[in-house]
Amino acid sequence: MPLITSVLVRGINNLSDARYCAGMGADYLTFRLDPALPGYLEPALVQELSGWVAGVQLVGEFDTLSIPEINALAATCGLHHVLLHRRRTAEELSQLAVPALKLIKWIPDMLAEDVEKRFRDQQAHVAGFVLATAPPEPLSAMQRAQLTQQARTYKLWLGTAFATAVSVRQFVQEIQPAGIVLEGGEEIKTGLRDFSEMEAIFEQLEDE
Secondary structure (H helix, E strand, C coil): CCECCEEEEECCCCHHHHHHHHHHCCCEEEEECCCCCCCCCCHHHHHHHHCCCCCCEEEEEECCCCHHHHHHHHHHHCCCEEEECCCCCHHHHHCCCCCEEEECCCCCCCCHHHHHHHHHHHCCCCCEEEECCCCCCCCCHHHHHHHHHHHHHCCEEEEHHHCCCCCHHHHHHHHCCCEEEEECCCCCECCECCCHHHHHHHHHCECC
16 A cells, blocks of 8 residues: 555564554564563564565664674564664664664754754764654644754654644655654454554555
8 A cells, every 4th residue: 555655663563563564555664673672572473473574674673782683683584674772883883784773762852953963973874763752742833843854854754643733644744754653562362453543544644
């Protein structure tokens, strides 16, 4: 199903999510392959889940593991990208076997010039930035303008929670991020999953 923007779904941990999201047109599915992360999956399970989907980019999420350990898991699991929680040096990033996306946090009181520097210093070494978690308070007009500028300057995937005052579709059309971030969920029982919330978002993103 063609969508108006790229969709990255984090925290895939079951076959229902993997097959549904791939079928709905998601571009990236992430699996938490670092034992330090909540929701950690064994590599064998990631291999099993990824074997049931096609046409998507497989992404491993990592925090504390070393670059050689990440590269080994990327090869084992057939990863196309990694999503790094912790900031790495340019030298470390150059040693990765696959491109890296960088998970970043929203810091409400961070000066605009400091935010810009954070993006600028890392952009040459990563394939994009993932800002998955929105602040608890709605963005001010100034913050929204700054986010729009950042999204149009850097490859930035944004969590749907940033779209508080408008629909996700309108948010994407106004901000024009590189993509949208969705979160995987838990099966009610094996093979049974409620996709109503996720389906509503995918429907908004359909390319009419």
